Amino acid sequence: MKIVVIGSGIVGSSVAYECAKAGAQVTVLEAGRVAGATSSISFAWTNATTKFPRPYYDLNVAGMRAHLELRRDFGITPWFSQTGSVEWRNQPEDQAAYLENFRLMKEWGYGVDWISRATLAEMEPDVNVAAIGDGPISYFPEEGWIDPALYCAWLLRAAKARWGAEVHEHARVNAIETVGGKVHRVRTVDGTSFAADRVINCTGGWADTVLGDAHGIPLASNIGVLGFTPPVALTLRSQLHADDMDIRPDGAGRIMIHKISVDSTMKAPDPLATDSVQAQALMAAVREVLPALEAVELEAVRTTVRPFPADGYTCAGAMPDISGHYMAVTHSGVTIAPYLGRAVADEVVRGEIHADLETFRPERFFQHRSAQAETTEA
Structure with missing residues (x-):
């Protein structure tokens, strides 16, 4: 064939x-x-959280499992980092949906637990736990990211x-x-x-x-915007998901930053400068969570079409x-x-x-x- x-x-x-x-x-x-x-x-x-309805969740769980199964074919999977994710919500209006998602993920057997601020500070010393509101913090140990x-x-x-x-x-x-x-x-x-x-x-x-x-x-489809720092001396391992922002390490010491409200400013995947309004918004938000980036500017901003x-x-x-x-x-x-x-x-x-x-x-x-x-x- x-x-x-x-x-x-x-x-x-x-x-x-x-x-x-x-x-x-x-x-x-x-x-x-x-x-x-x-x-x-x-x-x-790589995740299945907030993936509703159930058939879509199941499809994503099957994908997470298939990433692990590729090790049988290759022995090693250097593109895959299963470092876990940490999530919280600072806005009161977002708490109900956040808590309901946690409840449903637990009910469906997804890997998620609550962790304390002290535990997060021990896991990720670079994170400013004072920037987190009074709501609970969830940890997803099976999630990860790939190159x-x-x-x-x-x-x-x-x-x-x-x-x-x-x-x-x-x-x-x-x-x-x-x-x-x-x-x-x-x-x-x-x-x-x-x-x-x-x-x-x-x-x-x-x-x-x-x-x-x-x-x-x-x-x-819509437009996605990602910011990338230069190599920085941080020890961040986990992904961080705070309100509408996503943060993770991207190899060689770089940090990747995404923010949905920045995506919404884009009508086309036009190139963005590292001093653009969008770049400044990304850095202002990430500095609250990772204070060590206070004197750091973005090395690159990339835009793309996200298929839906x-x-x-x-x-x-x-x-x-x-x-x-x-x-x-x-x-x-x-x-x-x-x-x-x-x-x-x-x-x-x-x-x-x-x-x-x-x-x-x-x-x-x-x-x-x-x-x-x-x-x-x-």
């Missing part, structure tokens, strides 16, 4: 690796460089070395061609074509693009437009990618359907079209 995977981000790399492992002849077509788009500009937090570029590099290299997969960078796809309503070939903008029995679209924030005979899915299918949930399954066209797009790619790659390979290559993906099929976006067509015919 010849499979073309469009996109080499964390989802595309996972799909390519698992399909090649399952015995398919895999070709990856990447518009730019491997992991060069959203995957490399991601907070990259998406390393993840993609290791999986694609293994797919090539072990099973002969091909990876083509700077090969932007502009058409999926069909014969008799079935996938036949994939063509890039330079005119090169690749034979295909199946095409798996892993283009993330560009999954709404029409590619020749193939439709995309509706998206409601129109209803906010993962989209995985056969597209209803043409036979052999499969979609694998999700906002939770960092968490569920290794599981989603395996599930896609099972369905596309082995013919084994995953019942836990039934909630997330692409058909949900096209049912109104079918209904309209039936009404017109009547």
Whole structure:
């Protein structure tokens, strides 16, 4: 079976690796460089907290488990840091939802406990516990973060070395061609074509693009902004989630900062300077939590399109437009990618359907079209 995977981000790399492992002849077509788009500009937090409803939570838990299971394939997983997360809320209006999420996560068996301020100060001496309000502090020991570029590099290299997969960078796809309503070939903008029995679209924030005979899915993507400090002499290990802000170490002494209210100021993924209003807002917020950053300025600010299918949930399954066209797009790619790659390979290559993906099929976006067509015919 010849499979073309469009996109080499964390989802595309996972799909390519698992399909090649399952015995398919895999070709990856990447518009730019491997992991060069959203995957490399991601907070990259592996978690299932606040992931509702239950089927979506279960999918994310399966992804967290699949990250650990990759160690069986590689022996080591240098892209994965399971350092745990610490969370609190300072705004009174946020406490009820915060407490209810804790209760529900406990009920569903997720790893979470309350910790004291003294415990947090012992765990993370760089954190200014005085900046935390009177509410409780939660600790999620099973959560972590990954380096998406390393993840993609290791999986694609293994797919090539072990099973002969091909990876083509700077090969932007502009058409999926069909014969008799079935996938036949994939063509890039330079005119090169690749034979295909199946095409798996892993283009993330560009999954709404029409590619020749193939439709995309509706998206409601938004803009993400990340700030990066230069190397600093801190010992921070855990991720910190305070109100609308996320903080974590990013290797080589750098600290990564994300703040939802900063994201909301962006209408497009335009470049931002390190002295921009957005950069200043990130640093003002993080200095309250990590006072050692008082004299530190950002080294880089990066923006990207964060992929969201129109209803906010993962989209995985056969597209209803043409036979052999499969979609694998999700906002939770960092968490569920290794599981989603395996599930896609099972369905596309082995013919084994995953019942836990039934909630997330692409058909949900096209049912109104079918209904309209039936009404017109009547």
